[in-house]
Every structure is written in C-alpha cells, then in structure tokens.
Amino acid sequence: MFRNYLKTAWRNLWKNKTYSTINILGLAIGMAACIVILLFVLYERRFDGMHGKNIYRLCEVQKFEGMVAPQNVALSMYPMGNTLKEEFPEVKDFVRVSGNGNVDLNYNGKRIFAERLAIVDSTFLKIFDFRVTAGQRESALMKPNSIVLTEKTAKNLFGNEDPVGKTVMRYIGDTTALMVTGVVIVPENSHLQFDGLVSFSTIYNPRMSQNWGGNWLTTYLVLEKNTNVAALEQKFPAYLKRHMAEDDRWKNYELFLQPLSAVHAGSTDITHDYLNAKKFDQRYTYIFSIIAIIILVIACINFMNLSTARSSERAREVGVRKAIGARRGQLSWQFMGESVLLSLMALAVALLVVKLVLPWVADFSDRRIELPLFTSPLALPVAIAATVLVGMLAGLYPAGYLASFEPVKVLKGSPQTGRNRGTLRNILVVGQFTAAVFLIIATIFALKQLRFMQTRDRGFNGEQVMLVGLDRDTNRKYDVIKQELLGNSLVNGVTASQQRLGGNIHQGGVVYHSGNGPRRELTSSGVVVDKDYLRVYKIPIIAGRDFSTDVGNNGREYVINETLARELLKEDKKGATMESLIGKMFGYMGIDSSGRIVGVAKDFNFNSLHHKIETLMMFNQKDFGYSEISVRIDGKRAKEAVAFVEGIWNQQAPGHPFKYSFLDQQFEQIYKADQQVSTVVAVLAGLAIIISCLGLFGLASFAAERRVKEIGIRKVLGASVQNIVTMLSRDFVKLVIIANLIAWPAAWLGVNTWLKDFAYRIDVSVWVFIIAGIIAVAIALFTVSFQAIRAGRMNPVQSLKSD
Structure with missing residues (x-):
C-alpha cells in the first residue's frame, strides 16, 4: 500500500509540473532561509559555551556629576x-x-x-x-x-x-x-x-x-x-x-x-567593553528567527492555497476511491504523504542553496558558519524529521479537506467548491502579504537609519585620515615623523591622540573653579591630543581659541566641548556665556593650578550615534604620550600617499611593523551590526516577496485555467485584453490592499520601538508606508497580470471548441 501511495503521489506531482515546481521552490526558499538563520542563531548561542564553570x-x-546619564561599564x-x-x-x-x-x-x-x-x-x-x-x-x-x-x-x-x-x-x-x-x-x-x-x-x-x-x-x-x-x-x-x-x-x-x-550578545548597553569581540545584540537573533519562521509559514501557506485551489481536479479521484471502499483516514494519509514527499524534495533543493550561500554568509557575518550535515550525527536526522513535520503541518488542512469530499456529489460534478474554502484561501493570501509589506517597511527604515548614521555630519572631518599605531618607543620619534610627513604635498595634516575617535573615550575626574564659588568636581570623557588635532580634524572652535603652539610656557591648556561647557555653566551666575569660561581654572585627575580652559569646541559625535554626545575635554600634554598618529592624505593620490607614509615610518622607526587603517573603517566597524541587520532584513523581505509571488502566480494561473471558457465567451462578446486582465487581477489586488492596511500599524509600532535604541534617529515618515504599499500592489499586479495577459491573448476558438 505504501508503495502504491508513493507511486500515486509521484505521478500526481509529475502530472502537475508547474504547481509542483512552485511548491518545491517556495518551500525550498523558506527552508533555506530557516536553515541559514538557524545556523547563525546556534553559532551566536554557543558563544563562550566551551567554559563549564558558573x-x-x-x-x-x-x-x-557631569555625565549625561548613568553608564553601565564592563x-x-x-x-x-x-x-x-x-x-x-x-x-x-x-x-x-x-x-x-x-x-x-x-x-x-x-x-x-x-x-x-x-x-x-x-x-x-x-x-x-x-x-x-x-x-x-x-x-x-x-x-x-x-x-x-x-x-x-x-x-x-x-x-x-x-x-x-x-x-x-x-x-x-x-x-x-x-x-x-x-x-x-x-x-x-x-x-x-x-x-x-x-x-x-x-x-x-x-x-x-x-x-x-x-x-x-x-x-x-x-x-x-x-x-x-x-x-x-x-x-x-x-x-x-x-x-x-x-x-x-x-x-x-x-x-x-x-x-x-x-x-557576547547581552552587552549593547554596556560601554568601555574593550574585551568583547564580535559583540552582537541578542534581540536581533530573535528578530531573525521570527522572520525566518514567517517566511517558512508563507511557504506553507502557498502549499495549502495551491492544494485547496486545485481540489476540483482531484475531486473525481477522491470520489472513485471512496466509492470502491477507501476510508477517509486512508485518503488523508495519502495526501499527507504527497505533502511530505514534496517537502523532502524541497529539503534537497534547500540544502543545495544553503551550501552555495554559506560562504557569502560566513564572509558577510564575519563568523565561521558551517553546515554540519555530515559532521554531526544528529544534523541530518533532525533536518529530515523537521521536514517531515513541516510537510505534515502544511498538508494537514488540504489532506483533511480533500478527504472530506462526498463521492455522490463529486461524481455528479459538484466538487464542493464552497465559500468557506475561498474565504480561508483569501485570509492566507492576506497573511502572506501582510508579512511581506511589514518586512518591506522595516527594510526601508533600517536602510534609511543606517544611511543617516553613515552620512550625518559628525561634527568633524574624518575622510582620508590614516591611523598609524604608536608605542612608547615610536612615541619618541613622533615629532620627527610628523615633520617629515608634513614636508610632502601628499600629506595635508598630521596630528596624534591617545585614543581614537569612534572608540570608548576614557573618563576621569575633572575639577573646575570659576572663581565665583567653590570648585566643582565632575567626571568627563578626556583625550590627550596633539596641538594640531582640532585643525586636522576640522573641528570648529565656537568660543576662545585653539591650542597654542608652545604649551610649555602657558601651562596645561584645555579645549572642552559644548556639552561640557553647558554642564559647567549650570552653577555659574545667571547670564554667563561660553566665552566666560575662557581662562577659568580646570584640572584633570586632580587640581592643576596652571590648567586653564582656552577654548570651547562645537559638539561632535566622537562615539556611535546610538549614544548621545557626552561631556568631553581635550588637552595637549606630550608627557602622557600618544597611541596613534592621524595622517590626512591627498585622497586623489591615496596609494602614493600610503607608500610615502610607510617609507617615512620605516626610515624613522626601523624594526617596528607599519600597520595602518583608515578612520572610516573604524566607523564602519561601529555600525557593522546595524549594516548586517539591515542587509539580513532586506534579504528576508525579498525572499518573503518572492515566495508570496510564487503563490500568487500559482493561484492566478489556476484561476485563469478555471475561467478559460468564461474568458473565451467574454472575448467573443467583445472584451479586450485589458478587460480580462482587470477582471482576473481585481480580487488579488483587493487582498493586497487589505494586507497593507493590516501591516501599516504593526510596522509603525515595530519601527518606532526599534528606533528608540538610537540617540540620533530618523523620523518615521508616512510616505515610506505609502511607497511600501505601492510596491506590494505593483508586485502583486505584475505577478497576476503575467498570467492574466496570457489568458486574455488566447484564441477563444481553442477554449470553446469542445463545447
């Protein structure tokens, strides 16, 4: 009996190649997405899993005092x-x-x-x-x-x-x-x-x-x-x-x-986290998992829709089988077996797709993600068992529905094509496109926010800035290296600092005395910089002046940012301005009677846009030493400039390896997780659209086949191709519009919740929702119209000649 079921299932799949292909492709794409996301999630979950102690x-x-907000630090x-x-x-x-x-x-x-x-x-x-x-x-x-x-x-x-x-x-x-x-x-x-x-x-x-x-x-x-x-x-x-x-x-x-x-995955709100490699937000793994499951559900919906839509074609088969003694349970298992067989075929395609895309996924995510199909003894059995379960769940309703046909009615030509089945199918289509529209909106906003962070004016110019590391030995050569570099037109500026922009700038205690009251002790981010730092990074001074060229004769000089200036002015007499801070006593890590504020710099984002600008003071004190040289090069002759910098380095610091990067790469690294999330959501949204369109294509194709004689009669009576296309497309477009109306409020809530994680963020624009809706309708219309135009251009003689 099992062999007979298998043979019947195979013949049915082979007979209906178009629908079988659509189902297999849809399920395969959904399974492949789930497998890749599952491998990524498992990799993330296993971080630090090699350690057995508590x-x-x-x-x-x-x-x-002085902090914008309390900080969690590692x-x-x-x-x-x-x-x-x-x-x-x-x-x-x-x-x-x-x-x-x-x-x-x-x-x-x-x-x-x-x-x-x-x-x-x-x-x-x-x-x-x-x-x-x-x-x-x-x-x-x-x-x-x-x-x-x-x-x-x-x-x-x-x-x-x-x-x-x-x-x-x-x-x-x-x-x-x-x-x-x-x-x-x-x-x-x-x-x-x-x-x-x-x-x-x-x-x-x-x-x-x-x-x-x-x-x-x-x-x-x-x-x-x-x-x-x-x-x-x-x-x-x-x-x-x-x-x-x-x-x-x-x-x-x-x-x-x-x-x-x-x-690893739960430290996004923890700063100064220097020892946390490949830090990631665990909430994104949940989001990926949910989206992957949604895509698989969409694929299963396709299967159910196409199976029930084609019920009339199998109605006589069911009637004959029941008439010769087949029980409902036997028929249910037969149709369930066909569903499982189709799922297993989809699994084979999905595994091939996963094998092909994993190298790209590993490179993109910077993680060694592998498919342990044959290296793990449980991987293949679990994959097959999960596929069988998916096949059974996807085929549960179609099997029950098909097996419920009454032989007397179906053999008389009434295949029980009632309203309930059409209503359920419409609900499932709406569910598919609701998820697809939600993902389109999420993708657009994710890309807009990422673009905003990458292009927003950070308050300084970090383009074409090479970063070369220093140690205690090469620090002694800094002045010589700087002068050698500035002697060539390939270099537009040279400075140095103890910490890099885009990193977690160290914080320390500062003391401020306005002369009008008691001194104030605060905490501020602070960085030791070369005297040309503000000029090289083109950070504007809005009060006072820049560092002087000879700090030794003037005592320690401080340039503070606007945020720190506003904090210092809180307890100054009413009407005090930033100009009034110039010349006031200021000390870092204890009292420094010779330290003075000489300037106020315009606020700039020295960290990620996830965080608000903190208080910052910069001071020029060579005794502290620098960790890095910043070299602004001529971008039009970048290769030549890099070679020149390397030559000067090898000449002045022989034996010390020349390692460099660009500041832009630092900020790319900061936003790497956001870039990964945006890309993954975009890819998954695309897959959701593709799978939904496959289902819509199948339903439109079937609708055109079922109404072929009606179309022929309408054409004989004078209907144009446009009339036929409108007739066949109208119902599907209505469903997509309903899906938009459901997806919009859900997307509005989800996007607003996600954007709260950013201190600087885009506005939630209404036009994005409208564009997403137009995109969804256009895609659905294009998908349906392809079949509708084909049906509308058929010669009516061919469809009516049998009558």
Whole structure:
C-alpha cells in the first residue's frame, strides 16, 4: 500500500509540473532561509559555551556629576576580585583581565606584532576552559614574566619548534624577557580574543591593591552553583561603602553581575567593553528567527492555497476511491504523504542553496558558519524529521479537506467548491502579504537609519585620515615623523591622540573653579591630543581659541566641548556665556593650578550615534604620550600617499611593523551590526516577496485555467485584453490592499520601538508606508497580470471548441 501511495503521489506531482515546481521552490526558499538563520542563531548561542564553570562578569554602573546619564561599564577595580572572594562565600574564585594593546615580540631576531596581548591573573586558565596544547594549565601563569601564547602566535614566532621554556623579548619602550609557559587555542566563538597572556605578577605594584576608584580592568567571578545572584547583588552597596567610605565615593557606583553566556550578545548597553569581540545584540537573533519562521509559514501557506485551489481536479479521484471502499483516514494519509514527499524534495533543493550561500554568509557575518550535515550525527536526522513535520503541518488542512469530499456529489460534478474554502484561501493570501509589506517597511527604515548614521555630519572631518599605531618607543620619534610627513604635498595634516575617535573615550575626574564659588568636581570623557588635532580634524572652535603652539610656557591648556561647557555653566551666575569660561581654572585627575580652559569646541559625535554626545575635554600634554598618529592624505593620490607614509615610518622607526587603517573603517566597524541587520532584513523581505509571488502566480494561473471558457465567451462578446486582465487581477489586488492596511500599524509600532535604541534617529515618515504599499500592489499586479495577459491573448476558438 505504501508503495502504491508513493507511486500515486509521484505521478500526481509529475502530472502537475508547474504547481509542483512552485511548491518545491517556495518551500525550498523558506527552508533555506530557516536553515541559514538557524545556523547563525546556534553559532551566536554557543558563544563562550566551551567554559563549564558558573562564571559571571563583574560590571559597574557609574553615576558621576557631569555625565549625561548613568553608564553601565564592563570595567572594575583591581582590589575587587580578592576582596569579593574573601568577604562573600558565594564567590569561589576570580580572575582579572586587562588588555595591553599592541606589543612587539622577538625571538632570535624574528619579530612579530601581537595586537591583543592580555595581562591576567594566574587563575585565568583554571577558570576559563580554553584548550591547552602545551604547558601546565594550573601553573602556566603563576610566576612573573610568564607568557602563554595562542597556537597561531606560537606558530608565527617559533614555526615548528616547541615554544615552552623559550624566552621571547617584549618591546614596550624598554625590553622585558618573558618565558613561554604554555600554548592555548582560542575558538572564534569566544568573546575573549587574544594573541598571548602575560601573568599579572609581571606588572604588579602594591599600590594596585589600594586603588579603589581606578577602573582599568575586567573582573570575572566564579560563583557557587545555585547562587542567588539577585540576593548577592543586594549586598554590593554595603560592600562598596566599607571600602570607599572616604568622600562618599561609593555612592557613585553600583555593581551588577552578568552571566558569561550573556556577555557576547547581552552587552549593547554596556560601554568601555574593550574585551568583547564580535559583540552582537541578542534581540536581533530573535528578530531573525521570527522572520525566518514567517517566511517558512508563507511557504506553507502557498502549499495549502495551491492544494485547496486545485481540489476540483482531484475531486473525481477522491470520489472513485471512496466509492470502491477507501476510508477517509486512508485518503488523508495519502495526501499527507504527497505533502511530505514534496517537502523532502524541497529539503534537497534547500540544502543545495544553503551550501552555495554559506560562504557569502560566513564572509558577510564575519563568523565561521558551517553546515554540519555530515559532521554531526544528529544534523541530518533532525533536518529530515523537521521536514517531515513541516510537510505534515502544511498538508494537514488540504489532506483533511480533500478527504472530506462526498463521492455522490463529486461524481455528479459538484466538487464542493464552497465559500468557506475561498474565504480561508483569501485570509492566507492576506497573511502572506501582510508579512511581506511589514518586512518591506522595516527594510526601508533600517536602510534609511543606517544611511543617516553613515552620512550625518559628525561634527568633524574624518575622510582620508590614516591611523598609524604608536608605542612608547615610536612615541619618541613622533615629532620627527610628523615633520617629515608634513614636508610632502601628499600629506595635508598630521596630528596624534591617545585614543581614537569612534572608540570608548576614557573618563576621569575633572575639577573646575570659576572663581565665583567653590570648585566643582565632575567626571568627563578626556583625550590627550596633539596641538594640531582640532585643525586636522576640522573641528570648529565656537568660543576662545585653539591650542597654542608652545604649551610649555602657558601651562596645561584645555579645549572642552559644548556639552561640557553647558554642564559647567549650570552653577555659574545667571547670564554667563561660553566665552566666560575662557581662562577659568580646570584640572584633570586632580587640581592643576596652571590648567586653564582656552577654548570651547562645537559638539561632535566622537562615539556611535546610538549614544548621545557626552561631556568631553581635550588637552595637549606630550608627557602622557600618544597611541596613534592621524595622517590626512591627498585622497586623489591615496596609494602614493600610503607608500610615502610607510617609507617615512620605516626610515624613522626601523624594526617596528607599519600597520595602518583608515578612520572610516573604524566607523564602519561601529555600525557593522546595524549594516548586517539591515542587509539580513532586506534579504528576508525579498525572499518573503518572492515566495508570496510564487503563490500568487500559482493561484492566478489556476484561476485563469478555471475561467478559460468564461474568458473565451467574454472575448467573443467583445472584451479586450485589458478587460480580462482587470477582471482576473481585481480580487488579488483587493487582498493586497487589505494586507497593507493590516501591516501599516504593526510596522509603525515595530519601527518606532526599534528606533528608540538610537540617540540620533530618523523620523518615521508616512510616505515610506505609502511607497511600501505601492510596491506590494505593483508586485502583486505584475505577478497576476503575467498570467492574466496570457489568458486574455488566447484564441477563444481553442477554449470553446469542445463545447
């Protein structure tokens, strides 16, 4: 019997090639979208899944005067790790991690550049379960001057030699000898990414243990199983008060714990998150999943619509089978089997599509996403089982409906084509296009917001700006390098800074004294800059002046932004202006009697447009050193300019690798997640439209076939092709218009909710909804008209000759 069902199903699919192809393609596209999104979501969910302990990251909420709003930060204080372990039995262990940036490593004359060297406690490899391929996990980081390399770094530095026990030289202005004590493998789906680990005892100073208030590292805690985290967090205010009672500083902080599983995808509201590679918003994974499921549902709707629409063609088959004794259950299983067979064929096409698009998806998402079809023993059985389930769900209603035909009626020529079935089919079409219109609107707004962020005037000119990293050694050569670069017309400006625009600018305490009252202590973002910084980045001065050329004779000079100026003016006498701030005493990280405000710069977005502009002060103090040179080059001769800069670098800093990037790339990275979301939503919206149109094409084709004699009669009576097209298109266009009316309010709510995440955002324009509706109607009209025109141009003699 099963063989007979299979043979009948295959014959039916082969007989109706057009409808079978539409169904298979629709289901295949829906399945492919679901599989790709599922692989992406699983990859995201497995971030940091290699670690087995109950690990939490310690984070702070900082609330200082001068801040636009309280900030969640991923930083903590050096003394917190050991004191938390001592005072709270819930804390089993801790590890502190500090990024040390770019470092040169040398072994027997071979020199490499380690971009991500981290300084960690000796407990790092005991807490985190990174795979150790050489050395002892427990003791590798116990002693000072110990370094554990990643497998990639070890390979680059030592080749095929065993690195353990060998000494490498670290260059950071002076030379430090480090002994390699281990090698580890760092998976790509770890939020902690590093090239090497140096023991904290290498740089330890007893003053660190008393540095309450200095936030410069990240602390991870291992908690006892079944710890009530909320109850533990409630004890933290008293803990802070015990250790920071002086000047009531503890009131400026709150502590909270973040589970390791949430660090990668649950930290979008956490700033100064320097150690969180490939940070992503978990809400987007939910959005992707929902959209993918919607697309699959649309594909299933296509199947149900086409199956029920073609019920009249199979009515006699059902009647004959019932007349010779077939039971309703048997017929239901037969039609369900056809649905499952079609789904399995769609799965084969979907897997082929996934295989073809995965390389692009991996490159686009910057994630090594693979299809584990044959590498995982459960992948293929699960895929087949899920496909069978989809086939059964998609075929459930058509099977039940077809099996319910009464043989007496259908054999007399009445296939029970009632209103209820047509109504349900119309509802399903409306549902399809409602989802499609919603996605079109979401795509347009996502692209508009992304375009807005990329093109909005940030308040500075960052075009054609090369960024070249500095260390303590090359800092000494900065003035010479700058003068050499400025001596060529390929370079339009050179400056330097301690931090990069677009990054999390460090914050620190500042002191302001207007002379009319008590001094004010605030917190502000601050960056050390070269005297030409504002000129090179073309940041306007709206009060006072720029930095002078000879800071040494004038004391420390500060240029503040408008936001900080407004904050300082809050407590000044009424009527005070920004000009009145010029010359006022201002100090950073403590009192500086010689420090003065010399200028107020126009506000500029030094961070993402997700966040409002914070208070900022810039000061020119060469003793602090710079981390990066900014070189504005002639964009028309970019290749020549880059080669010139490299030549000067190699001449003045021999042995130091020349690594550069452009500031535009920094902001592209900032908005990369937004770019990915916009692209994915656009692709999924396109797939939803394609699948919906496939279904609409099938229904229009079937409607034209069923009304072929009616069309022939109308043409004989004088109807034009346009009349025929209007007749066949009218009902479908009505359904799409209804779908628009349902989708618009839902999209309005969804878009407004999404845009709330941006401090600077576009307006929700009504014209976008109208355009989306026009697009949907036009696509539907085009799809239906294709079949309608074909039907309208048929020779009526052919359709009427049998009557």
